Amino acid sequence: MIIGLDVGGTHTDAVLLSSNGIEKKVKVSTDSADLFNTILSCFTQLLDNIDPKHVKRIVISTTLTTNAIVQKNMEPVGIIVSAGPGIDPQAFKIGKHYYCVSGSINHRGREKAPVNKMEIEDIAKKLKKAGIEYVGVISKFCVRNPSHEILIKRILNKYFKKIFLGHHVSGNLNFPRRIVTTHLNAAVFSLYKSFFEAVKKSLAEKGLTIPIQILKADGGTMSLESSMSFPGQTVLSGPAASIMGAIPYAPKKQDAIVLDIGGTTTDIAFLVDKAPLLEPVGIRRGQYKSLIRSLLTDSKGIGGDSTVRVKDKELTIGPDRQGPAMAFGGPEPTLTDAMFVLGLMTDGNQENAQKGIHNIAMELGLTDKETADKIFKKCCSVILKKTFEMIDRLNSKPVYTVHEFLEGYKISPRKILILGGPAPYFAKKIEELYHIKTIAVPESSVANAIGAALARTTCEVSLNADTEQGIVTAHEEDFAEPISKTYSDENLIETATTLLKEKAINSGANPDNLTEVEVVEFQKFNIVRNFSPRGKIYRTKMQIKPGLIKGFEKVLQ
Structure with a gap:
C-alpha cells in the first residue's frame, strides 16, 4: 500500500491506496502553526486498523515553501557572489x-583570478555579527569549475549552520537565476527544516520507518532527505500534485485545462496530449526568476473561502480569505456560503450562510438566491478569464511539454478537468456557461493527494566533457573523471545514463520505474587553435520524465 499526502494552506488531504484502488481517504484542516499534529492526524485516521508494515511508499506535497515566498516569510540570509569580468553582479543583488x-x-573552467581568503573571513564576521545562520555562495562559471565555491565554503563552515553552493542548483548556465535559486534554498531552509522534523516525528509516532518522498515542482518525487539540500524544489509542489492527479483523465491527442479550486486559490495548468507543459528555464514568481525545474502553472486568488463583498455597488470576490465560510463559523460571506444558499452544499450551518449572503443581496437589491447565483457565475467568469489570458500568453511563444519542444504550436483546449472539493458543482456550471466539455476528476476532493502518491521519481543530470583538458564533469553531482582524447558522444551518453539512474535510485526511485529516460539536450564543439584541431567539447542533459508509477492502474479506473 502507498500513502499520498497534500498539505495545502486550508486543508490537508490524504489517501491510502492499494493495487485494488482507494482504501481510505481523509481531509483535515491545516494548522500551519502545528504541522506535526496536522500530519499526525492524517496518519492516525488513515492507519486505523492497518498494520504500518503494509505501507511501502509515502509521498507528500506541500505549499509551505510557496507560501513563504508569496508572504515574504523568509529568513534573512547571506549571499556571496564571485563573478569576474562582465556584468556587475550588483545588478543581481538580492537581500540585504x-x-x-x-x-x-x-x-572553460580555468581560474583567472584567485579567491581572497582574508576578504571572505571579513565578510563571514560581518554576517555572523548580523545574526545570519545560512549563506549561499555562487561563482559565475561554477558549473565549469566549482573550486572557488568549495574553497569559500571551507572558510565559512566554522561560522554558519549551513552553506548552499550554486553549482549544486543546476547544470544550466544562468548566473542571475542561479543567484536567486541559491538564495531561495537558503532563505526557506529553516522553515522547511521544521516541516521535515514534523514529518519525521509524526511517522515515528505511527511506527512508519520507510523512506519518505517529497513531490517536486516538476511533478516528480525526491527523498525527504535529498529535499533538505534543495528545499526550493518543493515550491509549487501543490499545483504539481493537481496536474499529476488529472493526467489519467485527460484526452489523447487533444489539449485540456486543469483547474484545482481550493479554499484560497485556484491553480491553473494545461495538458497537451496528456503531457504537462513545462517552464523551460525555471520557476518565475514575482521578482524571483529561478533555475527550479517546474511544470507550468499559475494561480488566481479565488477559491471556496474567498471573501465576497460589494464595492461601489459592484460584486467582488477575493483575493483575500478572512477564514472559513460563515456556514463553518467564519466571519465573512464566501463563495461556499453562496453554494449553501443554492442548495449545492448542505453539511454546514445553512442559517449562517443565508445570513451572510442576505447582507450582500440587500446591497445589490436582489433576492438571496439571485445573489448566490450571481456570485457563483462571477467566480466561474473570473477563473475562466484568467485561464484564457494564460492561453493567449502561451500562444505568443514556443510551447514546451515535459516530452518535447513544440515550435509554432497553438493551445486550443477541448476539455476542462476540475479538482477540489467543489469540483462537481463548478464542472456543471462552467459547461453550462461556456459550452466546453467539463468534468470533475474522479475523487476530485482528494485527487491531488492521489496524484502525489502515484508520481514517480524524476531527476536530471548535465554532463560536460572536454577532451583537450581530458576530463568529464557533472559538478552538480560532485562528479569528475579523467577521459582520453578518443572519448566520444556515445561514451558521454553512457556516462550520463549511469549517473542519472544512480541519482534517481539515491533519490528514492524504484528501479522498475526508470524506463522513461531521455536526452533533453546535446551539443558538440570542435576545439581548434592555430588552424589545428585540439579536441572536442561535449555537453548533454538527460532526464527521467515525470509520470505515474506502475502497479496502481485500478486506482485510476
Whole structure:
C-alpha cells in the first residue's frame, strides 16, 4: 500500500491506496502553526486498523515553501557572489546581506583570478555579527569549475549552520537565476527544516520507518532527505500534485485545462496530449526568476473561502480569505456560503450562510438566491478569464511539454478537468456557461493527494566533457573523471545514463520505474587553435520524465 499526502494552506488531504484502488481517504484542516499534529492526524485516521508494515511508499506535497515566498516569510540570509569580468553582479543583488568578492573562473573552467581568503573571513564576521545562520555562495562559471565555491565554503563552515553552493542548483548556465535559486534554498531552509522534523516525528509516532518522498515542482518525487539540500524544489509542489492527479483523465491527442479550486486559490495548468507543459528555464514568481525545474502553472486568488463583498455597488470576490465560510463559523460571506444558499452544499450551518449572503443581496437589491447565483457565475467568469489570458500568453511563444519542444504550436483546449472539493458543482456550471466539455476528476476532493502518491521519481543530470583538458564533469553531482582524447558522444551518453539512474535510485526511485529516460539536450564543439584541431567539447542533459508509477492502474479506473 502507498500513502499520498497534500498539505495545502486550508486543508490537508490524504489517501491510502492499494493495487485494488482507494482504501481510505481523509481531509483535515491545516494548522500551519502545528504541522506535526496536522500530519499526525492524517496518519492516525488513515492507519486505523492497518498494520504500518503494509505501507511501502509515502509521498507528500506541500505549499509551505510557496507560501513563504508569496508572504515574504523568509529568513534573512547571506549571499556571496564571485563573478569576474562582465556584468556587475550588483545588478543581481538580492537581500540585504549581499557581497561581491574577488576571484573568477572563465567559461572553460580555468581560474583567472584567485579567491581572497582574508576578504571572505571579513565578510563571514560581518554576517555572523548580523545574526545570519545560512549563506549561499555562487561563482559565475561554477558549473565549469566549482573550486572557488568549495574553497569559500571551507572558510565559512566554522561560522554558519549551513552553506548552499550554486553549482549544486543546476547544470544550466544562468548566473542571475542561479543567484536567486541559491538564495531561495537558503532563505526557506529553516522553515522547511521544521516541516521535515514534523514529518519525521509524526511517522515515528505511527511506527512508519520507510523512506519518505517529497513531490517536486516538476511533478516528480525526491527523498525527504535529498529535499533538505534543495528545499526550493518543493515550491509549487501543490499545483504539481493537481496536474499529476488529472493526467489519467485527460484526452489523447487533444489539449485540456486543469483547474484545482481550493479554499484560497485556484491553480491553473494545461495538458497537451496528456503531457504537462513545462517552464523551460525555471520557476518565475514575482521578482524571483529561478533555475527550479517546474511544470507550468499559475494561480488566481479565488477559491471556496474567498471573501465576497460589494464595492461601489459592484460584486467582488477575493483575493483575500478572512477564514472559513460563515456556514463553518467564519466571519465573512464566501463563495461556499453562496453554494449553501443554492442548495449545492448542505453539511454546514445553512442559517449562517443565508445570513451572510442576505447582507450582500440587500446591497445589490436582489433576492438571496439571485445573489448566490450571481456570485457563483462571477467566480466561474473570473477563473475562466484568467485561464484564457494564460492561453493567449502561451500562444505568443514556443510551447514546451515535459516530452518535447513544440515550435509554432497553438493551445486550443477541448476539455476542462476540475479538482477540489467543489469540483462537481463548478464542472456543471462552467459547461453550462461556456459550452466546453467539463468534468470533475474522479475523487476530485482528494485527487491531488492521489496524484502525489502515484508520481514517480524524476531527476536530471548535465554532463560536460572536454577532451583537450581530458576530463568529464557533472559538478552538480560532485562528479569528475579523467577521459582520453578518443572519448566520444556515445561514451558521454553512457556516462550520463549511469549517473542519472544512480541519482534517481539515491533519490528514492524504484528501479522498475526508470524506463522513461531521455536526452533533453546535446551539443558538440570542435576545439581548434592555430588552424589545428585540439579536441572536442561535449555537453548533454538527460532526464527521467515525470509520470505515474506502475502497479496502481485500478486506482485510476
